[in-house]
Amino acid sequence: MTTFVQLVVNGLGKGAVFALLALGFVVIFKATGVINFAHGSLVLIGGYLVAISVGALGFPAATAIGIAGAGLAALLIERLLVSRSRLADPNSLALLTIGVDVVVAEDIFRRLGTTVPYLGAPWDAHPVRLGNITLFSTQLVALVVGLVLITAFFLAFRFSDWGIAMRAQAENPEAAALMGIRRSRVTATAWLVAGMLAGVAVVFIVTQDFSGIGLSRTTHAIAFAAFPAAILGGLDSTAGAVVGGLVVGLVDALSAQYVSFDFAKVAVFLAMLVVLVARPSGLFGTREVTRV
Amino acid sequence: MMPRRATRRVAASAVALVAALILAGCSSKAAETGVGGGQVKSDVGVSADTITLGVLTDTSGPFRNLGTGITQGNELWVDQVNSAGGICGRQIKLDIADSGYKADVATTQYRQQQPTILGYLQLLGSPINAALRGNLETDKVTSLALSWSSFILDNPYQIIPGTTYDLEMINGLAHLQEQGMIADGDTVGHIYIGGEYGENGLRGSQYYAQQHGLNLQGVKVASTDTDMAGIVTGFRGAGVKAILLTTTPAQTASVLNANAALGLNVPVMGNNPVFDPATNLAGPAAATVDKLFVAASSVPYSSDVPQAQEVRKAFEAKYPDAQKNAGVPYGYAGGVVWQQILEKACQAGDMTRQGVHDAFIQSSSITTDDLVASKLDFSNAGSPPSRSVYIAQADPSQPGGLRQVRPPFTAPEAQSYVAPHQKQQ
Numbered sequence: 001m002t003t004f005v006q007l008v009v010n011g012l013g014k015g016a017v018f019a020l021l022a023l024g025f026v027v028i029f030k031a032t033g034v035i036n037f038a039h040g041s042l043v044l045i046g047g048y049l050v051a052i053s054v055g056a057l058g059f060p061a062a063t064a065i066g067i068a069g070a071g072l073a074a075l076l077i078e079r080l081l082v083s084r085s086r087l088a089d090p091n092s093l094a095l096l097t098i099g100v101d102v103v104v105a106e107d108i109f110r111r112l113g114t115t116v117p118y119l120g121a122p123w124d125a126h127p128v129r130l131g132n133i134t135l136f137s138t139q140l141v142a143l144v145v146g147l148v149l150i151t152a153f154f155l156a157f158r159f160s161d162w163g164i165a166m167r168a169q170a171e172n173p174e175a176a177a178l179m180g181i182r183r184s185r186v187t188a189t190a191w192l193v194a195g196m197l198a199g200v201a202v203v204f205i206v207t208q209d210f211s212g213i214g215l216s217r218t219t220h221a222i223a224f225a226a227f228p229a230a231i232l233g234g235l236d237s238t239a240g241a242v243v244g245g246l247v248v249g250l251v252d253a254l255s256a257q258y259v260s261f262d263f264a265k266v267a268v269f270l271a272m273l274v275v276l277v278a279r280p281s282g283l284f285g286t287r288e289v290t291r292v
Numbered sequence: 293m294m295p296r297r298a299t300r301r302v303a304a305s306a307v308a309l310v311a312a313l314i315l316a317g318c319s320s321k322a323a324e325t326g327v328g329g330g331q332v333k334s335d336v337g338v339s340a341d342t343i344t345l346g347v348l349t350d351t352s353g354p355f356r357n358l359g360t361g362i363t364q365g366n367e368l369w370v371d372q373v374n375s376a377g378g379i380c381g382r383q384i385k386l387d388i389a390d391s392g393y394k395a396d397v398a399t400t401q402y403r404q405q406q407p408t409i410l411g412y413l414q415l416l417g418s419p420i421n422a423a424l425r426g427n428l429e430t431d432k433v434t435s436l437a438l439s440w441s442s443f444i445l446d447n448p449y450q451i452i453p454g455t456t457y458d459l460e461m462i463n464g465l466a467h468l469q470e471q472g473m474i475a476d477g478d479t480v481g482h483i484y485i486g487g488e489y490g491e492n493g494l495r496g497s498q499y500y501a502q503q504h505g506l507n508l509q510g511v512k513v514a515s516t517d518t519d520m521a522g523i524v525t526g527f528r529g530a531g532v533k534a535i536l537l538t539t540t541p542a543q544t545a546s547v548l549n550a551n552a553a554l555g556l557n558v559p560v561m562g563n564n565p566v567f568d569p570a571t572n573l574a575g576p577a578a579a580t581v582d583k584l585f586v587a588a589s590s591v592p593y594s595s596d597v598p599q600a601q602e603v604r605k606a607f608e609a610k611y612p613d614a615q616k617n618a619g620v621p622y623g624y625a626g627g628v629v630w631q632q633i634l635e636k637a638c639q640a641g642d643m644t645r646q647g648v649h650d651a652f653i654q655s656s657s658i659t660t661d662d663l664v665a666s667k668l669d670f671s672n673a674g675s676p677p678s679r680s681v682y683i684a685q686a687d688p689s690q691p692g693g694l695r696q697v698r699p700p701f702t703a704p705e706a707q708s709y710v711a712p713h714q715k716q717q
Contacts, residue, residue, distance in 0.1 A: 003529030118575030125576035127553035208576045212546025
């Protein structure tokens with residue numbers, strides 16, 4: 001029983017970080033219909049900036065730089081590449097982001113050379129014990145930060161001008177434009193926010209508790225592991241990102257123990273398939289209604 | 293009259309043809325058997341004044357720290373040999389290439405290196421050794437294979453200069469038991485990477501488990517997996533007394549962190565590649581690393597063995613800023629192995645690839661001044677050249693991060709173990 005409870009705790013903790021990553025995919029998709037495959041490289045940019053500044057500035061300031069840097073990098077991608085192809089099909093833009101990802105990620109790996117730096121998260125490797133159950137502090141903090149951010153997003157989408165503009169644009173771009181909503185501003189903000197989310201997520205990924213290794217190719221691979229979470233929850237739903245992240249974390253942890261470690265990798269995608277067959281837009285995604 | 297452009301094209305083709313012929317001429321000359329400097333027969337990679345050895349390593353992929361250390365150790369040996377007058381009156385030259393631990397890249401690099409080298413002083417990585425297996429045999433390129441899997445011992449051209457993973461694990465378990473950390477009938481967990489590396493380590497732990505009635509729980513992972521917390525949680529539920537690792541250094545770090553965080557705190561014993569100071573001593577990883585023991589046939593960087601101290605001194609003088617790891621003394625030891633073979637071939641008057649290969653497989657007692665745990669016996673095809681290991685414990689205060697805790701030893705179970713291609717006596 002202890003093992004089961006511990007596995008659930010592990011799974012939920014991992015899920016919290018996956019949810020933060022998935023949220024990054026969702027914000028951009030919701031505003032622009034583009035799946036941003038460069039999210040992994042935004043995570044790396046944030047991590048790299050923290051790694052090179054943490055020695056001189058300390059963790060809080062370095063993290064702020066990392067978050068801002070990843071946000072700006074996302075904004076640059078949007079301004080220089082995506083916004084110039086306004087009439088392009090979202091699928092073509094998704095392919096464009098794959099190219100960006102390869103270039104950026106390889107450049108960061110080149111800069112890292114033989115180093116595998118940690119980012120100095122003060123909570124890393126300081127577990128909290130409750131009886132026989134261990135809570136990994138990184139995952140605990142990620143869960144709290146995730147909940148705060150996700151609540152903030154939920155409120156912002158519902159009540160702020162930006163949120164309403166974004167929803168309007170997602171719903172009907174032409175009508176939104178006619179109502180005076182500046183498409184470019186909504187889109188740029190979405191990219192900026194998604195980039196910042198990547199910057200937040202990386203300080204949880206690059207820890208002993210989460211990935212067991214410093215900033216490296218592994219970090220990039222983990223950012224992509226969140227993709228099923230976004231799909232599963234529904235690519236245009238913030239609540240879906242959270243649920244998707246938690247489901248992925250739990251399915252992974254439990255199936256690895258009770259079926260096999262090999263099966264766990266498949267299990268996540270199996271869960272995704274099952275959800276997509278039953279609900280093609282994901283658990284919380286908006287159903288597409290097409291008049292025939 | 294031919295238009296000017298066509299004339300140029302013809303001229304360019306002619307130049308290309310001549311160049312091709314000259315190049316072809318060069319390579320066929322290299323393959324000829326000749327008798328040079330002091331009546332010694334030679335063919336590829338040996339000229340009147342130079343012996344060229346290949347190094348196909350990893351300086352950009354997942355084992356780049358280890359690969360860089362081994363290559364620097366190789367170079368230290370070359371410096372020393374050349375300043376002492378070389379071997380057989382010839383200077384040693386290295387042809388160094390980086391595979392990035394990718395088999396496809398290694399295949400291309402091999403094609404470029406093969407025509408000009410006598411053999412490989414270093415051929416790093418299981419997938420690379422697997423990919424080049426047939427080529428090495430066809431081209432008779434004797435190679436020090438830095439892939440310590442006894443599964444490859446059926447190829448006489450891939451020579452493992454040390455103890456194989458299965459035997460490392462058997463000795464490692466014997467050490468844990470002698471120290472009272474495990475007992476007959478205990479449950480022990482083993483995390484291993486699918487493929488030659490992990491499965492060879494598992495073969496060793498299975499053998500030992502069978503001898504001692506251990507309940508062995510093996511978990512297969514991929515080299516790209518990172519989070520081991522779930523597996524360690526399962527081990528805790530099963531009541532393991534020790535964890536065995538045939539993994540990557542990052543996976544090792546994750547296991548050690550979970551071992552401490554979950555309050556399990558059992559000893560962890562790993563094969564030689566599980567530890568890399570750049571990963572396992574970085575940041576918070578250093579705090580939980582002391583539970584890790586490593587069983588390896590090469591001395592740790594900080595070893596008290598006199599020759600290891602010499603290598604350390606030379607290394608720190610030549611590469612003051614380089615990362616220190618166990619690859620450095622091992623790379624040097626690889627050179628020492630080749631040196632004895634080359635001297636033997638030279639005495640026999642045959643420095644051809646075949647002659648050098650014969651010298652290798654007739655050598656039953658190669659020494660490395662204790663840089664490798666025992667004398668190396670390459671004369672028993674299929675049998676690991678050494679069955680001994682050093683035991684080291686991770687210790688962040690030591691240069692290179694490992695402290696030797698036991699001199700070389702061979703457990704009785706390691707003596708009785710029969711490797712996959714070993715001929716039963």
